[in-house]
Amino acid sequence: MTEKTASIHWEGSGKKGKGEISTETGALERYPYGFASRFEDDRRGTNPEEILAAAHAACFTMAFSFACDKAGFATEKIDAQARVRLSPQGEGFVIDRIALTLNADVPGIDEAKFQEIAQAAKRDCPLSKALASVAEISLQATLTTGAP
Incomplete structure (x- = not known):
């Protein structure tokens, strides 16, 4: 059996908020995401x-x-x-x-x-x-x- 983890840190509210995604392995370390990278064309973050x-x-x-x-x-x-x-x-x-x-x-x-x-x-x-x-x-x- 195996278990993997990821964590999120979010600041702000809704459309104005920004988040960071980190994975246990460090493949993603405080990688940005937010409204613009999810619903608009902002390529500086993921979703x-x-x-x-x-x-x-x-x-x-x-x-x-x-x-x-x-x-x-x-x-x-x-x-x-x-x-x-x-x-x-x-x-x-x-x-x-x-x-x-x-x-x-x-x-x-x-x-x-x-x-x-x-x-x-x-x-x-x-x-x-x-x-x-x-x-x-x-x-x-x-x-x-x-x-x-």
Whole structure:
């Protein structure tokens, strides 16, 4: 069993407030976020959806690689992306879509097996399971190197 932590420090109220995100590993250390980096085009900070996208893409990529290993296929290179959509709902917001994209070099695998493993990894990665309430989690998977 493993547990990881992140912490937030916030000062100010609502739109004028500013926060800092720190992670246990130090990968993020007092990294800024706030209204402008979440809802406007301020690129000097991050936001919860961007961090969620990174986490989901990372989890899915590892699940895919491990599943390929288990099936007897060694992954050579994997590029993945997650796009998280935050939409207005009533008085607040909801994450209503996550779109995963996968491009992978997996020598010796055929397209059908590749798609089967990719879909299973999307379904079974711990973050996909944790995000089961998201209305749509899609996957576009492209095999860039496969069977000879």
